[in-house]
Amino acid sequence: MSLPLLPDRQCGGCVECCRVIPLSLPELSKPTGQLCAYCVDGAGCSVHAIxxxxxxxxxxxxxxxxLSDDWRPDRSGVxxxxxxxEDGVITLFVVRRSEFLASEELFAVVAGWLAEGVEVALSVPGPVGTYPARAVVSDWLRPAVEAGDxxxxxxxxxxxxxxxxxxDWQPDGIEPRYAVTG
Incomplete structure (x- = not known):
């Protein structure tokens, strides 16, 4: 899926997607939760151009x-x-717990999504090489949102x-393979 990006918003040193997203491509294969071998932690992709x-x-x-800069994944942990x-669901993949989870901003944004009819799911990573756990939590969060609490x-x-x-973590079955060539 390719969505239009906000102008002037860059990943910078955030590489969370390079860690948490599994890939099984001919030129690049990496298990869930393993930092891509082409990624320089805190700097980005070493093969960015190709x-x-x-x-x-x-x-x-x-x-x-x-979303504010506080939402950037390497800052928020989300x-x-x-x-x-496209189906009206937003998943918050909590890669690490942080103070952001107790922030007024998270509360306000999720409350806004729920008010707009967007379903909210939470997800957490398992051990490296396993699929994450995920659950839609809209109905569970709604009473706190409606109470303004x-x-x-x-x-x-x-x-x-x-x-x-x-x-009960399930293996993703992905074997690392790095063959990106220019």
Whole structure:
């Protein structure tokens, strides 16, 4: 999927998608949760000019929709995944817990999405080489949102993450292969 990007918004040193997204392409294959061998942590892609098409077109929603810089995945610990956006679902892939999860901004943005009828899912990574766990949590979060209670919202988010982290992790079966050539 290729969504129009916001002008003047760059990944910078954020490489979370290069770590969390599994790839199984002829020229590049890496398991879920493993940093791509072409990626320089905190700097970006070392083969950027000749990277695969998938890497050219996949962007987290921080690059696509108006979210503050606090939402940038390397700052927030949350990759806002674009998959499902056409079906009205936004997935917050929590790659690491941070203070952002208890922020007024997260509460306000998710409340806005729910008010617009957007479904919200939470997802967490498992061990390297396993599929992440994911669940739609709109109905679970809605009472806290409707009550205007950010503390209850945070409690519900954290309980959801605790439950997801108890998932029975399934291997993704992807063997690393690096053959990008220019």
């Amino acid at each position: 990277r695969p098409q998938t890497c050219r077109t996949w962007f987290c929603l921080w690059r696509v929709i108006e 990759v806002v995944r674009p998959d499902g956006i 950010p503390d209850d919202f945070t409690r519900r988010v954290l309980l959801s993450l605790d439950k997801l982290e108890q998932h």
